[in-house]
Amino acid sequence: MQLSERSFNVVADVFHRVSGIRLVPAKRQLVIGRLQKLATEKGLSSLDEYVDKVIKAGDERELVRVVDRLTTNETYFFREPAHFEFLADMVARRRPGQEFRVWSAASSSGEEAYSIAMLLADKIGLSGWKIVGTDLSTAMVDAARKALYPMERARNTSPQYLKRFCMRGSGPYEGQLLVSKELRANVSFEQANLMQPLPDIGKFDVVFLRNVLIYFDADAKLDIVRRVSPLIKPGGYLFTGHSESLSNLPTGLTSVKPAVYART
Secondary structure: OOOHHHHHHHHHHHHHHHHHHOOOHHHHHHHHHHHHHHHHHHOOHHHHHHHHHOOOOOHHHHHHHHHHHOOOOOOOOOOOHOOOOOOOHHHOOOOOOOOOEEEOOOOOOHHHHHHHHHHHHHOOOOEEEEEEEEEEOHHHHHHHHHHHEEHHOOOOOOOOEEEEEEEEEOOHHEEEEEEHHHOOOOEEEEEEEOOOOOOOOOEEEEEOOOOOOOHOHHHHHHHHHHHHHHHHHEEEEEEEEOOOOOOOOOOOEEEEEEOOEEOO
């Protein structure tokens, strides 16, 4: 299927309005690849027809599906391990008796949140901590709640953690893993748009905001960080992706080391 420039601009405008993310023309092939299945499911023979009859019509349920398709990215457990080393040191220095709370602010299908959960369970035990994961995509939130993953996404996970905190699938689930019920009990997920007012999810010792700011322009990045920062406890930290920098933005946060910022 092909997508005309006019239809691409319609998709880009709607996607920016809903997500805050700008789709540049170079992403047209990605849009075609992601939306072809949706058009076929509607019995439509072209993407231009899908845009005219579905997207421009403002079908809210279908717009959610479009956003889901365009924001889905592959991830894996224990990505960017330096953050987990910093987190382990932070946990070792925490005040005893206080619940340790972490927010995975762009949690995708949950691998990041469950990686954090494994580390906290190892260092603290199965109580005394909570993790909240949020994502723009409702499909990703649903996947995170199921906690069922292909084994290859655990390629950076230690065998000890896999043995303690995951169950290997068999039969129809061969090649998959399920995160243990004990870990899942301390991890919750909900849909949230970082470009809009956030749900009441409390305050956190650490916020993981990784590999999402790269999709936004400078003004939108600053808006997101200013929206997220008040949810970091004083003395807490914000983690960004290692390819993301806040150094030129007046965020009010203090750079501690690459991709780690403190709220003082």
